[in-house]
Every structure is written in structure tokens, then in C-alpha cells.
Amino acid sequence: MTGSRLRxxxxxxxxxxxxxxxxERADQLAGxxxxxxxxxxxxxxxxxxxxxxxxxxxxxxxxxxNLWLSLTDLHLLRSPVPRFIGLQGYGDLLARDPxxxxxxxxxxxxxxxxxxxxxxxxxxxxxxxNSRVPLRAVWRGLMLVPWVTxxxxxxxxWRWIYDAQFGLLNAYLRSAGVIDQPVVWLGNALTAWPxxxxxxxxxxxxxxxxxxxxxxxxxxxxxxxxxxxxxxGGAQQLWHITLPLLRPVATxxxxxxxVLTWNNFQMIWVLTEGGPAFATxxxxxxVYTKGFVFFDLGSGAATAVISTLFIIxxxxxxxxxxxxxxxxxxx
Amino acid sequence: xxxxxxxxxxxxxxxLLGTIPDVQAQRAPIALRVVFxxxxxxxxxxxxxxxxxxxxxxxxxxxxxxxIGWPELERKLAVMLPGGDIPDIVMQxxxxxLVGMKALEPLDDYLRQSTRLRRDAFFGGVxxxxxxxxxxxxxxxxxxxxxxxxREDLLNATGFKLSDLATWEDLKRAARAMTRGEVYGYGYPxxxxxxxxxxxxxxxxxxxxxxxxxxxxxxxPRYLEVLRLFRELKPFMPPNAKxxxxxxxxxxxxLGTIGMMPSxxxxxxxxxxxxxxxxxxxxxxxxxxGPSARAPWAPVANAGWAIFAASRNKAAAWRVLExxxxxxxxTEQVALINLPPRNDLDIxxxxxxxxxxxxxxxxxxxxxxxxxxxxxxAYGRPMGKxxxxxxxxxxxxxxxxxxxxxxxTPEAAYDRIKAEIDRIKAGR
Numbered sequence: 238m239t240g241s242r243l244r245x246x247x248x249x250x251x252x253x254x255x256x257x258x259x260x261e262r263a264d265q266l267a268g269x270x271x272x273x274x275x276x277x278x279x280x281x282x283x284x285x286x287x288x289x290x291x292x293x294x295x296x297x298x299x300x301x302x303n304l305w306l307s308l309t310d311l312h313l314l315r316s317p318v319p320r321f322i323g324l325q326g327y328g329d330l331l332a333r334d335p336x337x338x339x340x341x342x343x344x345x346x347x348x349x350x351x352x353x354x355x356x357x358x359x360x361x362x363x364x365x366x367n368s369r370v371p372l373r374a375v376w377r378g379l380m381l382v383p384w385v386t387x388x389x390x391x392x393x394x395w396r397w398i399y400d401a402q403f404g405l406l407n408a409y410l411r412s413a414g415v416i417d418q419p420v421v422w423l424g425n426a427l428t429a430w431p432x433x434x435x436x437x438x439x440x441x442x443x444x445x446x447x448x449x450x451x452x453x454x455x456x457x458x459x460x461x462x463x464x465x466x467x468x469x470g471g472a473q474q475l476w477h478i479t480l481p482l483l484r485p486v487a488t489x490x491x492x493x494x495x496v497l498t499w500n501n502f503q504m505i506w507v508l509t510e511g512g513p514a515f516a517t518x519x520x521x522x523x524v525y526t527k528g529f530v531f532f533d534l535g536s537g538a539a540t541a542v543i544s545t546l547f548i549i550x551x552x553x554x555x556x557x558x559x560x561x562x563x564x565x566x567x568x
Numbered sequence: 569x570x571x572x573x574x575x576x577x578x579x580x581x582x583x584l585l586g587t588i589p590d591v592q593a594q595r596a597p598i599a600l601r602v603v604f605x606x607x608x609x610x611x612x613x614x615x616x617x618x619x620x621x622x623x624x625x626x627x628x629x630x631x632x633x634x635x636i637g638w639p640e641l642e643r644k645l646a647v648m649l650p651g652g653d654i655p656d657i658v659m660q661x662x663x664x665x666l667v668g669m670k671a672l673e674p675l676d677d678y679l680r681q682s683t684r685l686r687r688d689a690f691f692g693g694v695x696x697x698x699x700x701x702x703x704x705x706x707x708x709x710x711x712x713x714x715x716x717x718x719r720e721d722l723l724n725a726t727g728f729k730l731s732d733l734a735t736w737e738d739l740k741r742a743a744r745a746m747t748r749g750e751v752y753g754y755g756y757p758x759x760x761x762x763x764x765x766x767x768x769x770x771x772x773x774x775x776x777x778x779x780x781x782x783x784x785x786x787x788x789p790r791y792l793e794v795l796r797l798f799r800e801l802k803p804f805m806p807p808n809a810k811x812x813x814x815x816x817x818x819x820x821x822x823l824g825t826i827g828m829m830p831s832x833x834x835x836x837x838x839x840x841x842x843x844x845x846x847x848x849x850x851x852x853x854x855x856x857x858g859p860s861a862r863a864p865w866a867p868v869a870n871a872g873w874a875i876f877a878a879s880r881n882k883a884a885a886w887r888v889l890e891x892x893x894x895x896x897x898x899t900e901q902v903a904l905i906n907l908p909p910r911n912d913l914d915i916x917x918x919x920x921x922x923x924x925x926x927x928x929x930x931x932x933x934x935x936x937x938x939x940x941x942x943x944x945x946a947y948g949r950p951m952g953k954x955x956x957x958x959x960x961x962x963x964x965x966x967x968x969x970x971x972x973x974x975x976x977t978p979e980a981a982y983d984r985i986k987a988e989i990d991r992i993k994a995g996r
Contacts, residue, residue, distance in 0.1 A: 313646055314668040314956055315995050401808030402750075402825060424759070424810035512759060513810050514966035529643040531959045532665070534650075 306538035313532035326539040336515050336523070337540075344499065344519040344544075346430060347437075351498040354438040356491055359445025364475075366446070367453040377450075384443035392507025395436040399423050399508075423509050429517050437504055441497070445490055452486030453479065488559045492552060499548045520544040597630040598884045601655035603645070605638045608841065610904055610925050621897055622888045629884055639762070642958070645671070649878070656879040657888065660706050661871050664953045667700045673875040673882055674703040684890040694909045696950050697870045706872030707893050708909035709901055713944040714771050714867045714951075716856065717821070717831045717936075721849040722746050730851055734864075736776075736797050739828075739856045743804035746827035753804035755829030757817040761961035764968055767814060769794045771830040774865040774949060776858025780964075781954045783986040790860045791985075795971060795978035797858070802972045810969055814838075822846050830855060832869075833940040836933045837905040840926050847932035852939035854947045866943045867951040870909055907941060956992050963988035 307326055309319035330337050366377055383391065398405045399422035407419045422432040456479065464474050480487075502521040505511060511518035511526060518526065520540060528537030600622075604615045612635065619631040634655060636644050642665050645658070649671050658666070666672050679685060687695060690708055698706040716739075720730055726745035732738055743753030757763040765780075773780040778790035806812070806820060815838070820826045822842035836847060854864035873892060875885045891897065895913050902908045903921035922937075923930035954960060964985060971981040 313650065314665065317669060401811070402806060402820060403823070419807050421808045421810060424808060509811070510760065512761075512965070514969045526962075529646050530962065532646055532669075 303538045303541055306534055307542045309535045309538075311535040311538075313534065315533075319535065322535070326535050327543070330536060330539050330543065334536075336518070340515060340518045340520060340523050343517065344521075347433070347501075347505070347519050348495055348498045350430070350434045351437040351441060351501075352491055352494045354434055355441040355445045355494055356487070358438055358442040359490075360449055360487075362442065362446040363449035363453055364479075366450055380443050380446060382443075383440050384447075386440075388440065388501075388503040389507055391436065391440045392504050395432075395439075396423070396508050399432050423517075424513055426516050429509065433505060433508060433517060436508060437498065437501070440504065441494060445494060448486055448490040449483065452483045455486075456482045484562075485559075488555070492555050495551065495555070496548060499544070499551075520547075597628050598881050599630050599632060600657060600881055600885055600888060601632050601634055603634050603636055603641070603655050603658040605636055605641050605659050606905075608837070610837075614900055614904055617900065618892055618897070622891060625891050626884070626887060629888060631888070639760075642666070649876075654876050654878040654880075656876060656881050656885045658874050658876065659709070659871060660874050661712065661869060662951070662953060662957070663698075663700065663705050663872075663874060664955055664957060666874070667705055668955055671877055672705045673877045673879070674705060675707065675875065675886075676704050678886045679704060682886075682890060685893060689895075689910050689912055691909060691911055693868050693944075693948055693950050694870045697868065697953075698872050700953060706870070706874045707889050708870040708872040709893060709898055710871040710905065711833075711907040711909045711944070712869045712871060713833045713907060713940040713948065714766075714774075714830065714869075715852050715854050715940060715943045716771075716828055717835055718828045718851050718853060719746075719821075719824075719826075719846075719849050720851045722751065722827045730853060733853060733856050735856050736772075736793075736858050740797075740800055740804075743801055743828065747804045750825055751827060752806040752825060753827045754801045755812075755817045755821060755826035756798070756801070756805050756809050757812040757814045757829075758809045758965065758968060758972070759811040759816065760813040761958070761965040763812075763814045763817070764965035765957075765961040767817070767830045768968070769798060769964075771855050771867060772797060772858070774867050775855040775861055775863075777861045777865070779952045780985075781952060781957075781960060781989060783989050788982065788986075790858070792978050792982055793858055793860060795981050798968065799971060799978055805972075810972070818842065833906045833937060836926065836929070836936055840929060840933070844926070844928040844932075847929040847936065850932065850936055852936050852943065854943040864947055865949045866947045868944050868948040869951040871906070872909075907937060907944070959992045960989055963992070 306319070308321055308323055310316050310322045310326065311319035362380060366373060366380070370376065397403070401407060401419045401421040401424070404419075404422070406422065407416070410416045411419070420428060422428045460478050460482075461474055464478055469477065500521055502525065505517055505519060505522050506525070509517045511522040515523075521544065524537050524541045524544065526537075527533050527540055531537075602615075602619075604611075606612065606615065615633045615635070619633055622629055622631045638661070641658075645666065646669075648654070649669065658672075660666065660672075663672060679687065685707065691711060694708050694711040698704055698708055716733070718730065718733065723730065723733075723742060723746065726742065728738075728742045728745065733742060739754075746753035756768050758768065769780050773791070773794045776790050776793055778787050778794060780791060780794060782791070806825065808816070812820070817826065817829055818831075818835075818838045819842055821829060822839050824843075824846065831852075833852075835850075835852065839846060839850075854866045857864040873889045875882055875889070879885055893910075895910060898908070898910060899913060899917050900921055902913060903918045904925050908915070908918065919930075919934055922933055926933045967976065967981050967984045967988070970976045971978065976984070
């Protein structure tokens with residue numbers, strides 16, 4: 238009931254005291270209604286507030302601050318008071334920094350290599366674990382060990398495996414007669430990347446495998462049975478049934494793996510620190526080197542912005558290609 | 569009415585009691601945050617003793633130790649300081665970076681007013697390393713000498729004696745002779761920029777009268793000699809030199825696969841936990857002299873305590889520094905690692921304490937430290953302070969890798985190093 242209706246009821250009753258009392262009552266009720274309405278509408282915002290506050294404080298603000306830093310010449314030793322220089326920092330990085338483009342290329346090698354290898358090993362593992370192998374539950378559990386092991390522990394372990402003088406890999410290869418001189422796996426441009434990719438694949442494939450396994454289990458068995466009745470072999474079933482139906486899951490996990498690898502700073506840092514001499518640096522480690530080894534925060538921020546823009550662009554292209562394919566299939 | 573009075577009285581007492589926490593708050597101890605870079609167990613134990621000493625001497629001070637290893641120290645401070653997370657005290661070796669950031673408090677005025685700390689109690693060369701652009705920034709707690717560490721047994725087995733290692737030619741011959749099977753004559757931790765610079769050409773350069781941050785035309789011939797030396801030593805370095813950090817080099821030495829390596833007087837503290845027995849065969853000598861030098865110079869640096877310029881407790885921090893740098897409290901630090909910075913330390917007491925830290929190599933530790941002391945005494949020279957050293961070290965490492973891989977001649981390597989160092993020094 239609204240205040241005006243109550244007031245009109247009061248006036249109909251005739252007495253001024255009654256009218257006033259009714260008016261006050263009406264105002265009270267209107268106030269309560271407003272509070273109730275506010276509470277009803279505001280409650281969702283109240284629930285969202287902590288998350289929004291978190292996002293503003295720890296995501297949005299740092300991104301905007303980084304963007305601003307990238308437009309300054311802040312260098313903790315050279316120019317500790319930041320001066321606005323516009324896009325000059327980006328220009329210096331793209332046109333004059335001799336390390337940037339080789340590192341950019343390294344980043345692609347690292348991301349593409351890791352994603353493809355993780356996907357290939359993960360898919361093989363998923364198909365295997367989806368079949369009726371003995372002790373399947375045990376294998377599934379064991380497979381997760383690399384994934385749940387902290388990246389730093391994995392990195393240190395692999396560093397010891399690759400150690401030229403005391404490493405297991407050289408020891409086994411020498412005892413098998415494959416090599417007679419120790420190989421410096423992480424110190425040679427030819428071997429450093431395969432070594433890093435192997436470590437990255439070992440760490441990352443269980444996640445792929447787990448997701449693809451879930452995808453495989455959602456494919457109706459009847460389709461395979463029908464195909465078998467029609468005479469399709471295992472390879473044909475894989476190519477014409479399994480892989481097409483796995484595509485939505487596969488593209489999602491591949492996108493996730495791409496983003497995660499692009500930002501995977503720890504593995505490379507623990508294994509090589511981006512060395513020797515930037516040979517295994519990627520954009521994530523270069524941001525750190527610029528900012529916290531060279532203390533060039535402006536240039537480090539610009540590197541981070543460029544890195545972010547590329548990964549966003551990659552994700553958009555990826556997403557669009559998936560959507561387009563999906564729309565084509567639906568059509 | 570009587571009840572009301574009681575209530576008022578209770579209320580008044582409650583209010584009075586309520587003010588007590590404020591009084592306590594006013595008397596709350598000063599919390600000093602100290603960045604301590606030593607992370608080994610003995611160093612950690614020593615840091616706790618320092619905390620205890622400070623808190624016992626100054627009941628109004630509480631000390632909180634923050635453990636950050638040397639390799640990460642400057643990087644972490646570079647994040648903490650601009651973010652407003654300012655500790656009070658920090659241990660520093662070369663403080664060029666923090667001085668350059670204007671992060672440290674000049675200590676000259678504090679020293680002038682101090683009744684407990686005197687400049688003349690310290691060795692001159694060690695003290696001078698704490699002075700940057702004429703201002704004092706750290707109070708030395710250790711002297712650090714650099715030289716060449718040698719496996720004397722391996723050297724003798726090749727027919728050389730320690731006294732034979734006088735020149736670079738001797739060094740190359742000995743390295744060649746010591747390289748046998750799994751053992752390599754010369755260790756060079758090229759894998760990390762800091763050590764690719766210092767535990768290599770920088771120390772060697774001193775013994776050829778050249779500071780390798782000097783790219784002047786006058787220094788060029790001596791600089792080239794240094795680069796040629798490392799090129800010629802390459803066949804006697806372990807195959808993984810390119811990925812070795814200093815810890816890896818110490819490990820290799822401790823395992824007996826390196827015959828000689830440049831190192832500082834912190835050598836024992838690092839190698840002892842890995843293999844104390846190797847110290848029985850270890851000697852330290854000044855780095856042999858190069859063709860352009862008459863004497864084998866040994867760089868001398870120090871480690872010291874500094875106060876952050878933005879600390880809110882500078883007066884309290886200074887009081888603690890005065891206490892920590894007394895001869896009594898420095899004895900343990902010196903016994904644990906490195907050489908004394910003061911001339912009034914009781915060396916017998918230092919030796920007794922050192923024996924407790926290194927029980928399996930007490931005599932060997934003393935002999936090696938005496939070697940370093942003798943080298944510094946005869947040939948010590950203050951280590952240079954280099955602005956933007958971190959950047960220089962990275963580009964230097966890049967070039968050294970290419971030089972040792974045979975991709976660059978020493979002349980081409982020099983041109984690249986010069987161009988990069990000049991660019992960095994020019995602030996580009």
C-alpha cells in the first residue's frame with residue numbers, strides 16, 4: 238500500500254489527527270518499502286562486492302598501473318622518478334632492443350612446442366586409459382604425479398637429470414654407449430630447447446590427458462559400435478568419430494595450455510634462468526629480467542603489455558576459429 | 569543513590585583500565601626488520617644470536633630477521649622498496665645498486681656522533697669499500713678477499729708446486745696438466761652473469777692491471793689479454809661451464825672434478841658442507857699475474873650493515889648496528905665466514921669459534937683463511953664499484969659465451985663488450 242493511498246483514506250475518515258497519524262504511518266511504510274526494495278535489489282551487489290573489490294585491487298588496478306608504467310621511463314637507478322615518454326618505450330623495445338625479437342621467437346617455440354607435445358602425449362594417454370587396461374585406476378592415479386608436483390621441484394629434478402657432469406641422462410647414455418663425451422643439455426642451443434620442452438611436456442601432459450579422458454568418456458559407445466558394425470577399423474573410428482567429437486574439449490584445453498605455457502615463467506627460470514645469454518629466454522622471463530635484474534621497470538612493463546596483447550590476440554583468433562567451425566557444423 | 573555512586577565508580581575504573589593499553593602501546597617495543605642474506609644453518613643460527621644480543625642490550629627493540637639469499641637480494645628489494653615495504657637494516661656486499669637507488673642512509677653523521685664506533689678500528693682498505701662518492705653507507709662486518717683456489721694434491725701430482733703458479737703462462741700450463749679424464753684444470757662459472765663476470769675475468773683482470781669495466785683505449789691491450797687468457801683456458805674448463813653457477817662450481821670442486829677456480833674468502837663456508845675433506849688439499853693464492861702486471865693483485869671487498877633511508881627507526885637501527893659491530897659480536901661472524909674487518913679482533917678467539925663451525929676442517933679452514941690474509945696483505949686492492957653492474961654483467965656473459973664457443977675472436981668480443989658497456993654507462 239502506498240503513502241498517498243493511506244493519506245486519502247485518512248482524509249476520508251475526516252479527523253485531522255487521524256489524517257496526520259495516517260500520513261506518518263504511510264511515510265514509515267513507504268520508507269520500509271524502499272529499504273526492502275533496496276535490500277532486494279542491492280543484495281546481489283553486496284554478494285558480488287568482495288569479488289569485485291578483489292578484481293579491482295588485484296587485477297584491474299595492477300593492469301592499469303602496468304599500462305601507465307609502460308608509458309614512462311621508470312628505471313630504479315637511471316630515472317627513479319617516472320617521466321611520461323608515451324610510446325617511446327615500445328619503440329625502443331621493438332626497434333632497438335637486440336634481444337626482443339629472438340626472445341619473441343623463443344616464446345613461440347616454447348608455447349607451440351609445449352602445447353603440441355602435451356596434447357599429443359595427453360591424447361595418447363587418454364585413449365590408453367579409456368581402454369580396458371589392467372590396473373587402470375592405478376595408472377590414472379600415477380599419471381597425475383607430475384601434475385601435482387610443484388613446478389619448482391620438477392624444474393630442479395630435471396636440472397639434475399640434465400646436468401652435464403653428474404646428470405642421470407648423460408650417465409645412462411654413456412653406459413649404453415650412445416655418447417662418449419658428456420652433453421651439456423641446457424648449455425647448447427641445439428639441445429636446450431628439446432630438453433626444456435621434454436620437461437614441460439612431462440609436467441603438463443597429465444592435465445591434457447585428464448581433460449581429454451573426460452571428453453572421451455562422454456562419447457556415446459553406440460557410435461563406435463555402429464561404426465564397427467559398418468566395418469570401420471580402429472584408426473578410422475579414431476579419425477572419423479573420436480577426434481571430431483573430442484574437438485570442443487580439445488580446443489578448450491589447447492587454448493588453456495597455450496595461455497598457461499605462455500606465462501610459464503617458473504620452469505624456464507628454474508632450469509636455465511633464460512640463459513645461457515638469453516638463448517632460452519621467453520617473454521615471461523624477459524619481463525622479469527628487465528624489471529628486476531636491470532631495474533628497468535618502464536621497459537619491463539612495456540614488454541609485459543606486448544606479451545599480454547599477443548596472448549589475447551592468439552586467444553581471440555583461437556576462439557573465433559572454434560566458433561566459426563561450430564556454427565558451420567550446426568548449419 | 570549509593571548504587572549510582574558505585575556504578576559511577578565502576579565506570580570510572582573501567583575507563584581508567586581502558587586507557588592502559590594505550591599506555592602500553594606508547595611503550596611498545598620498536599620493531600626492527602633486518603634483511604639477512606645468509607641462509608645456511610650456521611648463518612641462520614648466527615642471525616638468531618644477533619637478534620638475541622640486540623634485544624637483550626636494548627629492551628625497547630624487537631628484531632625480526634628476514635632471510636633472503638644473496639642471489640635474490642637486490643631483485644627482491646627492487647620489488648619491496650618501490651612498493652613501500654621498507655625494512656630497517658640490510659647486509660650488503662657491493663652496495664652500488666642500492667646507493668644508486670638512493671635507498672640507503674648515509675652513515676657519516678651517525679658515526680660522527682657515535683661514542684661506540686670508531687673508523688680507525690677498521691682496516692683502511694676494508695672501510696673504504698663502504699664509501700660511495702665520499703659518503704659512508706655500510707659498517708663493515710667482514711673483509712672479503714679474492715684469489716685463486718687450488719687443489720694442491722692434484723697440482724703436485726702433475727709435477728707443479730704452488731709457488732710455480734706465478735704467471736698466466738704457469739696457470740695455463742698447470743690447467744692443461746691437471747685436466748685428466750673427469751677432472752678439469754680450471755673452473756669458470758659462466759652460467760650466471762654475476763659469476764661469469766666476477767669469478768672469472770674480473771678477478772683475473774686485477775692481476776693484469778685492468779678493471780674490466782674500463783673500456784678506455786688505454787686499457788684495451790690489457791683487456792684483450794684477459795679475453796685471450798680465457799679463450800686459451802677453455803679446453804681445461806668443465807664441459808658444463810656454460811651453465812654453471814657459483815654453487816655448481818663449488819659442488820664440482822667439492823666432488824674433485826675441478827683443479828683450480830677463482831673464489832672469494834667465503835670459499836670454506838660454501839664447500840665445507842659439501843665435502844670438508846677436500847679442504848685438506850686446498851690452498852688459496854693471489855691470482856697469478858698477467859703479462860702487463862708486475863704483481864698479482866687481489867681484489868678486496870667487504871660485507872657490511874646498512875640502514876634504509878626510508879626506515880622509520882633509523883636511530884634504533886644505528887644503536888643496533890653499533891652493538892653488532894663490536895669486536896665481541898663480530899668475532900662469531902668472522903669465525904663463521906671470511907676475514908676480520910677490524911684490527912682489534914682477538915684472532916685466537918676467532919679461531920676457537922671457527923673450529924666449532926668447521927670441526928672436521930678446523931686446521932684447513934685456518935690455513936686457507938691465512939692464505940687469503942697473506943694475499944690481501946701483500947697484494948690487496950679495493951674492488952671497484954660499478955654503476956649498473958647487473959646490466960653490464962648480463963651483456964658480458966653473452967659475449968663471453970660466444971668467445972668461448974669460438975664464435976668471436978677476442979678482438980671482436982672486446983668490441984662488443986666495449987659497445988655494450990659504453991651504452992649502459994651512457995644510460996641508454
